[in-house]
Amino acid sequence: MDILANLALGFSVALSLSALSYCALGVTLGMLIGVLPGIGPLATVGMLLPLTYYAPPNEAIIMLAGIYYGSMYGGSTAAILLNLPGTAGAAVACLDGYPMTQKGRAGVALFATTIASFFGGMVGIFILAAFAPVLARLALSFGSPEYFALMVLGLLAAALVGGASPARSLAMVLLGLLFGIVGTDVNSGYQRYTFGIPQLGDGLNLVIVTTGLFGIAEVINNAGRIRKGSVKALDISWRSMLPTRDDWRRSVLPAIRGSAVGSTLGVLPGTGAALSAFVAYAIERRSARNPERFGQGAIEGIVAPEAANNSAAQTAFVPTLSLGIPGDAIVAIMLGALILHGVTPGPRLISDQPELFWGLTVSFLIGNLLLLILNLPLIGLWVRILAIPYGILYPAILIFICVGVYSINNSTFDVGVAILFGLLGYVMRLFRFSPAPLLLGLVLGPLLEQNMRRSLMLSRGDPWIFFERPLSATILALAAGLILFMLVSSFLRRRRATAEG
Amino acid sequence: MIRRIPASNWWAAAMMGAVGAFGAWQATHYPFELDRIIGPAVFPLGLSLLLVGTALAILVEGVVTGPTLDDDAGIRPRWWSILCICGGLLAFMLLVERVGLVPAILAAVMIAGRADHETTILTNLITAIGLAASCTFVFYWFLRLPLPPFIW
Numbered sequence: 001m002d003i004l005a006n007l008a009l010g011f012s013v014a015l016s017l018s019a020l021s022y023c024a025l026g027v028t029l030g031m032l033i034g035v036l037p038g039i040g041p042l043a044t045v046g047m048l049l050p051l052t053y054y055a056p057p058n059e060a061i062i063m064l065a066g067i068y069y070g071s072m073y074g075g076s077t078a079a080i081l082l083n084l085p086g087t088a089g090a091a092v093a094c095l096d097g098y099p100m101t102q103k104g105r106a107g108v109a110l111f112a113t114t115i116a117s118f119f120g121g122m123v124g125i126f127i128l129a130a131f132a133p134v135l136a137r138l139a140l141s142f143g144s145p146e147y148f149a150l151m152v153l154g155l156l157a158a159a160l161v162g163g164a165s166p167a168r169s170l171a172m173v174l175l176g177l178l179f180g181i182v183g184t185d186v187n188s189g190y191q192r193y194t195f196g197i198p199q200l201g202d203g204l205n206l207v208i209v210t211t212g213l214f215g216i217a218e219v220i221n222n223a224g225r226i227r228k229g230s231v232k233a234l235d236i237s238w239r240s241m242l243p244t245r246d247d248w249r250r251s252v253l254p255a256i257r258g259s260a261v262g263s264t265l266g267v268l269p270g271t272g273a274a275l276s277a278f279v280a281y282a283i284e285r286r287s288a289r290n291p292e293r294f295g296q297g298a299i300e301g302i303v304a305p306e307a308a309n310n311s312a313a314q315t316a317f318v319p320t321l322s323l324g325i326p327g328d329a330i331v332a333i334m335l336g337a338l339i340l341h342g343v344t345p346g347p348r349l350i351s352d353q354p355e356l357f358w359g360l361t362v363s364f365l366i367g368n369l370l371l372l373i374l375n376l377p378l379i380g381l382w383v384r385i386l387a388i389p390y391g392i393l394y395p396a397i398l399i400f401i402c403v404g405v406y407s408i409n410n411s412t413f414d415v416g417v418a419i420l421f422g423l424l425g426y427v428m429r430l431f432r433f434s435p436a437p438l439l440l441g442l443v444l445g446p447l448l449e450q451n452m453r454r455s456l457m458l459s460r461g462d463p464w465i466f467f468e469r470p471l472s473a474t475i476l477a478l479a480a481g482l483i484l485f486m487l488v489s490s491f492l493r494r495r496r497a498t499a500e501g
Numbered sequence: 502m503i504r505r506i507p508a509s510n511w512w513a514a515a516m517m518g519a520v521g522a523f524g525a526w527q528a529t530h531y532p533f534e535l536d537r538i539i540g541p542a543v544f545p546l547g548l549s550l551l552l553v554g555t556a557l558a559i560l561v562e563g564v565v566t567g568p569t570l571d572d573d574a575g576i577r578p579r580w581w582s583i584l585c586i587c588g589g590l591l592a593f594m595l596l597v598e599r600v601g602l603v604p605a606i607l608a609a610v611m612i613a614g615r616a617d618h619e620t621t622i623l624t625n626l627i628t629a630i631g632l633a634a635s636c637t638f639v640f641y642w643f644l645r646l647p648l649p650p651f652i653w
Contacts, residue, residue: 022601166562167559168562170558171517171555174521174548175520176546178524178545181544181545185541187535188535190541191542192546194547216586221582223582224579224581225584297509328602344588391624392620394613394617395613395614396634398586398609398610399593399609402609403648404629406648412597412598415593419590419591428577430576432509432577432628441626453539453544456538
């Protein structure tokens with residue numbers, strides 16, 4: 001009964017005209033930037049954050065979330081048609097989606113991804129509605145040592161799982177945590193790492209860092225490199241989208257398995273949608289009767305990862321909304337947006353502001369339905385958008401970044417900081433650092449320090465407090481286990497490589 | 502063994518090591534203890550030292566993976582792109598409060614647009630005019646941001 005009343009509350013929030021318009025705007029923008037190669041969801045969410053300053057918190061977060069899962073839908077379109085993934089999570093869709101296009105089955109591939117994405121999204125929403133409130137109730141008994149331990153685990157997981165170079169990712173997390181320190185220390189009033197610049201007293205603004213690291217750096221990297229695609233010859237009619245009976249039969253189980261993988265990995269802090277898509281693909285390939293079909297246009301190869309990344313995009317909100325610990329970098333930005341709006345994310349959020357949690361959850365449901373409507377009948381439009389030359393697109397991106405960053409404090413200093421972070425982001429890419437974990441560190445930095453200091457205050461400076469409480473000790477043991485696992489697995493990989501010569 | 506480490510790992514480790522060392526040195530300027538509780542120096546110092554440790558780990562990783570995984574020929578900065586994009590952004594930054602939004606956008610797009618050789622100057626100009634018009638409408642007239650189109 002409780003859940004029905006909550007859902008009714010959610011519908012009353014999400015079906016209001018303003019929430020519906022923000023949701024529609026969010027998913028359409030998300031779909032658009034997901035389709036366009038060369039601009040990721042991180043840059044877009046960062047760029048549009050200033051716009052949400054003028055919206056109430058519910059609507060702001062509904063729109064930002066819409067951009068996030070909308071981009072998951074859209075990312076696969078460019079991947080399937082052009083072999084250019086719009087988002088990291090969609091890279092897997094290239095593997096079998098593009099071969100399907102080459103075989104003249106682009107319509108079926110797009111239809112299958114849309115349905116699989118919708119199915120995965122629905123599973124994710126169900127998990128979110130069912131588990132986030134339970135986890136939040138459990139988390140009410142957490143003290144600062146437990147939060148400290150959870151954040152350490154989340155940051156380590158973000159650095160160590162899935163990335164090609166764990167040491168580089170760990171460095172990014174640490175750098176992000178250091179950037180999070182910049183500004184006035186709330187406990188002592190000391191200015192740290194501000195170098196006498198008064199504008200840095202309030203700390204580094206999340207929007208400025210994100211648009212620099214992801215928007216400007218991406219443009220520097222792609223300008224003059226990305227050409228418009230040759231998609232004009234593709235005519236995607238309704239008839240060409242209809243899957244055969246064999247396609248349906250092959251898709252059902254992968255969609256279910258993909259959703260299960262995605263919703264599980266999405267819940268874990270630090271693992272994102274991209275990783276779950278890769279894992280789901282690997283599982284399908286391994287469990288297939290004839291794995292040689294994969295990479296040649298197997299429909300399972302797009303259904304499972306799409307279901308996985310969309311369910312993960314929804315369940316990533318479980319730790320964010322119940323514990324206040326973001327699942328990946330993009331959800332970290334949304335957490336930052338909530339904080340900017342004066343909402344404190346954490347276990348009290350669901351009980352204190354049920355309209356925000358349930359409104360958001362129901363808006364996911366509506367957003368997914370909207371995406372279904374946006375995708376299937378309008379696919380021709382998305383295909384045409386793909387043909388916009390990047391040479392026209394990127395100046396527009398840069399101007400939006402400039403105006404967005406300037407409008408935060410009406411200050412050109414902020415534009416300068418964004419340029420510096422753009423250069424930093426580009427240099428990082430050059431030396432194969434992935435800047436996404438940096439954002440997670442930046443958002444969690446102040447929270448991590450606060451919880452560490454609070455714990456040490458409780459114990460009068462004795463760090464043993466993190467190990468004498470059973471829950472925090474278990475979580476820290478898990479973190480240590482993760483490090484050990486990564487070390488052993490990289491050692492084994494090396495031995496295998498030397499054995500193979 | 503050391504010869505196996507790819508150049509990109511050396512550079513990456515040097516950068517992180519330098520940032521970590523600088524962070525640690527700065528942190529020593531803040532108090533370690535305030536009113537008998539943990540002071541503002543402890544957390545940044547700990548992080549900075551961990552960053553120095555990670556720089557060493559990047560070198561070790563280079564030994565483990567060897568030069569095969571890292572393609573050192575790939576480190577080629579796109580100087581022209583950096584110059585045009587940053588130049589465009591700097592033009593916006595310097596002009597927007599002095600001469601207004603429209604000239605700032607025109608200058609930024611014309612400079613940044615040169616990063617792509619295949620786009621003609623005319624296409625750039627049309628893009629710039631279109632962007633200046635739409636931004637003035639959306640940001641100045643509609644959202645009422647304090648960004649006047651022209652200042653003189």
